[in-house]
Amino acid sequence: MIKSICCIGAGYVGGPTMAVIALKNPHIKVTVVDVNQERINAWNAQNLDKLPVYEPGLAEIIAQMRNVNLFFSTQVNEAIQQAEMIFISVNTPTKTYGLGKGMAADLKYVELCARQIASVATTNKIVVEKSTLPVRTASTIKSILKQSQNNVQFEILSNPEFLAEGTAINDLLNPDRVLIGGDYHTPEGKNAIAALSEIYKNWVTTDKIITTNIWSSELSKLTANAFLAQRISSINAMSAICEATEANIDEVAFAIGKDSRIGDKFLKASVGFGGSCFQKDILNLVYIAQTFGLNEVADYWQQVISMNNYQKSRFARKIVQEMFNTVSGKKIVLLGWAFKKDTNDSRESAAIDIANYLIEEQAELHIYDPKVTAQQIFTDLEKSTTIPQEELATKIKIYNHPDTIFQQAHAIVIVTEWDQFKTFNYTNIKKQMQQPAFIFDGRNILNPSEITQIGFHYIGIGK
Numbered sequence: 001m002i003k004s005i006c007c008i009g010a011g012y013v014g015g016p017t018m019a020v021i022a023l024k025n026p027h028i029k030v031t032v033v034d035v036n037q038e039r040i041n042a043w044n045a046q047n048l049d050k051l052p053v054y055e056p057g058l059a060e061i062i063a064q065m066r067n068v069n070l071f072f073s074t075q076v077n078e079a080i081q082q083a084e085m086i087f088i089s090v091n092t093p094t095k096t097y098g099l100g101k102g103m104a105a106d107l108k109y110v111e112l113c114a115r116q117i118a119s120v121a122t123t124n125k126i127v128v129e130k131s132t133l134p135v136r137t138a139s140t141i142k143s144i145l146k147q148s149q150n151n152v153q154f155e156i157l158s159n160p161e162f163l164a165e166g167t168a169i170n171d172l173l174n175p176d177r178v179l180i181g182g183d184y185h186t187p188e189g190k191n192a193i194a195a196l197s198e199i200y201k202n203w204v205t206t207d208k209i210i211t212t213n214i215w216s217s218e219l220s221k222l223t224a225n226a227f228l229a230q231r232i233s234s235i236n237a238m239s240a241i242c243e244a245t246e247a248n249i250d251e252v253a254f255a256i257g258k259d260s261r262i263g264d265k266f267l268k269a270s271v272g273f274g275g276s277c278f279q280k281d282i283l284n285l286v287y288i289a290q291t292f293g294l295n296e297v298a299d300y301w302q303q304v305i306s307m308n309n310y311q312k313s314r315f316a317r318k319i320v321q322e323m324f325n326t327v328s329g330k331k332i333v334l335l336g337w338a339f340k341k342d343t344n345d346s347r348e349s350a351a352i353d354i355a356n357y358l359i360e361e362q363a364e365l366h367i368y369d370p371k372v373t374a375q376q377i378f379t380d381l382e383k384s385t386t387i388p389q390e391e392l393a394t395k396i397k398i399y400n401h402p403d404t405i406f407q408q409a410h411a412i413v414i415v416t417e418w419d420q421f422k423t424f425n426y427t428n429i430k431k432q433m434q435q436p437a438f439i440f441d442g443r444n445i446l447n448p449s450e451i452t453q454i455g456f457h458y459i460g461i462g463k
């Protein structure tokens, strides 16, 4: 039975996943390591508001398990040496250079982990791919681990993570399935699969633990994300048709969702999907297809991303068009910066594209998000715009609370579906604003007839 686990990478996946494993396996010592000292300090912060990842329910588990059987550290070598099982949970971003630039997954961090494990390990290890990886990455990891001079046996498993941010703890506690890919034809492979299954069996029923070969497991993760993102692009494509025809996208989604073959989840039309996974993983899939000469397959999946880009720019253009073709010098309130509610993560958030478009159109942006820091918002914009930093600072204002944000504003743009935005007193807000007052509801969270009755000019998605 495994007694000691190490997880390399203390990010949005490594942190919450290991917290839940520690919670459900009090007999296992779980050490989460990272090269980023600041991140580790934040995981160890006394003040739980300072944790690097915001997830409902996470702080409570950290408070309960930290320094009991859950540890956060920068001592990577020591943790590798002590562990019987090592999860690789590092980032795998889209490559920004060289071969496969803009499409392939950058595996340099994964490779570094494998090299470090190979050089440091002095006892046998089960190495688990937790990061999302291109199909057949395990063979690369295997060949690196084989270089180890220490006469150590390594068994490799793929155990992709399916948690969604904002609901990570619930997803981890109640997963639809746990997928374990491994070499089930060999006794060593079988033992490794059994060892990882044992850990999950402490809270997941056996019927939900699926075993496949390692390549199926790697590919299933990319496939799941591609299918999910495809649904959003499909409903968003329909939202454009709704706007041209007076059909209503929420009604269409409800009607088709009642078909049990289609189902009602992931049919919410929006300003476009964001987050660190969907775009990256589909680009990765497109690249894999191209590599095998499967150009039609590549083109098919590429379209999911093209449709998402179209949706974001369509929404941004609409804001300008509806406001009499100019937003120059107008105060626009942007509500929400995270890529979805209940997270502090703004990676690939649609908010970044919308903000950039409006800044280019010379609008004055006033931004509020309940969880993303002002510094993060500024950094996101700085990284994505060509406007010099000093000039950017004059074009945006970031708020810690929404108390004064609406004064003299011409328009409100809802980019993230935070529940808080639904409960604002829009009658009072309208009084503070310039007239006519516009609301662009990029998430369809408000009731259009109520908002129109207050006197707003309401524009939703697909209505």
Ligand SMILES: NC(=O)c1ccc[n+]([C@@H]2O[C@H](COP(=O)([O-])OP(=O)(O)OC[C@H]3O[C@@H](n4cnc5c(N)ncnc54)[C@H](O)[C@@H]3O)[C@@H](O)[C@H]2O)c1
Pocket (backbone or CB within 6 Å): 008, 009, 010, 011, 012, 013, 014, 033, 034, 035, 036, 039, 076, 089, 090, 091, 092, 109, 112, 113, 130, 131, 132, 133, 161, 162, 163, 164, 165, 276, 277
């Ligand atoms: N974010 C999600 O919701 C989610 C869900 C499922 C799967 N995934 C996948 O999980 C992986 C991790 O995603 P994330 O969002 O947690 O990333 P992240 O950027 O939040 O965290 C990764 C961490 O790994 C650390 N790291 C990188 N190289 C290292 C090394 N050599 N040694 C030690 N630490 C190192 C980084 O400093 C960083 O803190 C990705 O492959 C992603 O696609 C993410």
Ligand SMILES: O=c1ccn([C@@H]2O[C@H](COP(=O)(O)OP(=O)(O)O[C@H]3O[C@H](CO)[C@@H](O)[C@H](O)[C@H]3O)[C@@H](O)[C@H]2O)c(=O)[nH]1
Pocket (backbone or CB within 6 Å): 132, 161, 162, 163, 164, 165, 166, 225, 228, 232, 265, 266, 267, 268, 269, 270, 271, 272, 273, 274, 275, 276, 277, 278, 339, 340
């Ligand atoms: O009907 C919907 C559902 C989602 N979204 C948007 O899609 C994006 C992604 O949302 P979601 O999938 O809930 O969050 P992620 O944290 O990106 O999770 C996805 O990506 C993870 C990383 O791979 C996977 O583990 C999860 O299973 C998968 O849902 C967000 O911008 C959402 O606002 C919509 O616009 N409409």
